Amino acid sequence: MQDDKEKTVERLKDLVDGKSTYLKYESPELLTWCGGCGNYNILGAMKQALVHEKISSQDLILCFDVGCNGNLADKIGTNTIHGLHGRAISLASGCKIANPNMQVIAMAGDGATLSEGVNHLIHAVRNDYNIVFLHHNNSLYGLTTGQPSATTRKDQKMNSAPDGVYLDPMNPVDMVLSLDPSFVARTFSGDIKHMTEMIQAGIRHNGFAFIEIFQTCPTYSRKYKQEWYWDKVKYIRDMENYDSTDIWAARKAALEIEENILLGILYQNKNKQNFMKKLPNRQDITTAPVDEVKHYDISELLKEFE
Numbered sequence: 001m002q003d004d005k006e007k008t009v010e011r012l013k014d015l016v017d018g019k020s021t022y023l024k025y026e027s028p029e030l031l032t033w034c035g036g037c038g039n040y041n042i043l044g045a046m047k048q049a050l051v052h053e054k055i056s057s058q059d060l061i062l063c064f065d066v067g068c069n070g071n072l073a074d075k076i077g078t079n080t081i082h083g084l085h086g087r088a089i090s091l092a093s094g095c096k097i098a099n100p101n102m103q104v105i106a107m108a109g110d111g112a113t114l115s116e117g118v119n120h121l122i123h124a125v126r127n128d129y130n131i132v133f134l135h136h137n138n139s140l141y142g143l144t145t146g147q148p149s150a151t152t153r154k155d156q157k158m159n160s161a162p163d164g165v166y167l168d169p170m171n172p173v174d175m176v177l178s179l180d181p182s183f184v185a186r187t188f189s190g191d192i193k194h195m196t197e198m199i200q201a202g203i204r205h206n207g208f209a210f211i212e213i214f215q216t217c218p219t220y221s222r223k224y225k226q227e228w229y230w231d232k233v234k235y236i237r238d239m240e241n242y243d244s245t246d247i248w249a250a251r252k253a254a255l256e257i258e259e260n261i262l263l264g265i266l267y268q269n270k271n272k273q274n275f276m277k278k279l280p281n282r283q284d285i286t287t288a289p290v291d292e293v294k295h296y297d298i299s300e301l302l303k304e305f306e
């Protein structure tokens with residue numbers, strides 16, 4: 001008990017002295033997820049990755065979707081956009097194209113990513129926009145109280161599908177791999193250290209970094225708990241012969257999700273040119289589009305609404 005008190009006092013002192021590494025991303029808002037939700041660890045891993053990569057809150061834009069995952073938007077102190085359902089990737093792509101000097105990270109659930117926003121995912125991978133995308137895959141629509149999504153397993157009984165679903169689940173990693181991506185990684189919300197490493201690797205990658213996070217939802221996914229994942233996860237770092245430049249090895253690994261869940265960088269192509277580099281009309285331009293915008297003074301027009 002005494003130890004806990006001392007630790008809290010130390011942490012508060014660090015905050016006051018400006019020494020805390022978390023200070024930059026602190027938010028006064030309370031976390032509202034259910035107890036045991038994987039989103040707590042995802043938030044922790046993201047903050048750690050940002051601190052390790054020395055990305056200041058001024059140089060960062062986070063784009064959020066609608067959903068339990070999106071409720072992270074006001075829990076972190078930086079530039080954030082909380083957009084419409086299925087639109088986090090398009091918002092983030094626009095931010096990065098406008099100002100390539102900013103670090104841009106988008107995140108969304110499997111509901112938003114594979115249904116409402118699946119078109120944006122497909123074209124972001126094809127265009128290789130230089131952003132990080134965290135796919136919170138809890139295999140269901142969480143905020144709307146446990147509806148089945150495209151990744152719900154057949155034996156998962158849901159509130160609005162009490163007998164289970166009749167379609168086989170989609171495999172988002174295999175779908176992304178079929179689009180000639182430049183970076184695909186998989187991680188798990190139970191392992192903060194691994195998530196942190198994958199987010200850091202995504203930040204360092206020069207192109208679209210798709211990171212699937214298997215996320216636990218103890219409220220609506222009672223069968224697929226932390227223990228279920230811990231029994232199945234294996235790490236690429238422990239495999240002697242895994243070649244992350246071999247897309248067919250990655251596709252094989254992506255399909256083996258029921259018995260072995262392989263975590264790590266499944267595939268990376270460091271030689272692919274990202275979107276801005278491919279555009280012929282931007283070849284010799286050194287400014288960012290945001291610097292090239294003409295500014296108009298609209299204060300006179302605004303007076304009409306006073």
Ligand SMILES: Cc1ncc(C[n+]2csc(CCOP(=O)(O)OP(=O)(O)O)c2C)c(N)n1
Binds near residue numbers: 085116
């Ligand atoms: C276009 C549109 N369709 C549906 C909704 C209703 N809606 C809001 S949140 C949500 C569920 C989100 O699920 P998911 O994207 O998987 O995120 P999670 O809550 O699981 O983190 C839905 C269907 C909406 N807001 N907009």
Ligand code: SF4
Binds near residue numbers: 033037216220
């Ligand atoms: S419903 Fe599931 S995903 Fe949403 S906050 Fe609760 S545990 Fe997390």
